Amino acid sequence: MPTSYDTPETPEVLDRREGPYGEVVLRRHGRLLQIIANGCFLMDTSDGRSERLLVDAALGALDGRAEPGVLIGGLGVGFSLAHAAANPRWGRITVAERERAIIDWHLDGPLSALSRQALADPRTGIVETDLVAFVHETSATYDALCLDIDNGPGWTVTEGNDSLYSPAGLADCARVLRPGGVLAVWSAQPSPEFEGSLWNAGFQQVRTEEIPVARGVPDVVHLAVVPG
Structure with a gap:
């Protein structure tokens, strides 16, 4: 007789690693793959509309x-990368990921099915780096910066990510964007305060787009443009 442990409702840990930023876990829950960081649910393979x-x-x-x-x-689980690579309009597609475990899960692990085709695209590349440090130090520039490293500006995965949404962090984001470039920030809930921070940082055309959810507060994407 199957036990409750054998049921699809019981998450199965596929890999657990201790990295420089704490514990990262990949688990299977029924047909879904889930990423957990320091006990905080980050994302799963259930949808991808937000990404x-x-x-x-x-x-x-x-x-x-x-x-x-x-x-x-x-x-993450690769939805943003895969969707960008599926669109021929994009030029160079660079992904900054600080967790070696997540990169490995895509290169030769359970998440490779979602990202294999995108990673084979000559336009794409992964940089193993902390995004906060990268935008502060890099001399490279981009037309768009898409941020999905937290559950939102007010709900960060690690304490150090707070600085990204500060005036200095937003100035770094603006610096790596070319004139007229776009900053897009995913959030699990709307944040009028963050909209104000974007305006104060000198961004223009600040707006928020909602992603409908089955219940509760909608997910959103905050958008802002660097002056041309």
Whole structure:
């Protein structure tokens, strides 16, 4: 007789690693793959609407710019990367991911089915780096910066990510964007306060797009444009 442990409702841990930012876990829950960081649920393979909107909204705000380059932070379950790579309009697609475990799960692990085709695309590349440090230090520039490293500006995965949404962090985001470039930030809930922070940081055309959910507060994507 099957036990409750054998049922699809019981999550199965596929890999658990201790990294420089704490514990990262990949688990299977029924047909879903889930990423958990330091006990905080990050994302799973159930939908992907939010990630697709994040990428599409950024591209739409670029007003037809030819072959724009995009920096995506981070890799997650790969929905953002896969969706960007499926669109021939994007030029260079760079993903910043600080967790080696997540990169490995995509290169030769359970998440490779979602990202294999995208990673084979010559336009794409993964940089193993902390996004906060990367935007502060890099000399590279992009047409779009899509952020999906937290559950939102007010609900960060690690304490150090708070600085990304500060005036100095937003200034770094603006610095790596070319004139007219777009910052797109995914959040599990709307944040009028963050909209105000974007305006105060000098961004223009600040707006919020909602992603309908089955119940509760909708997910959103915050959008803002660097002055041209």
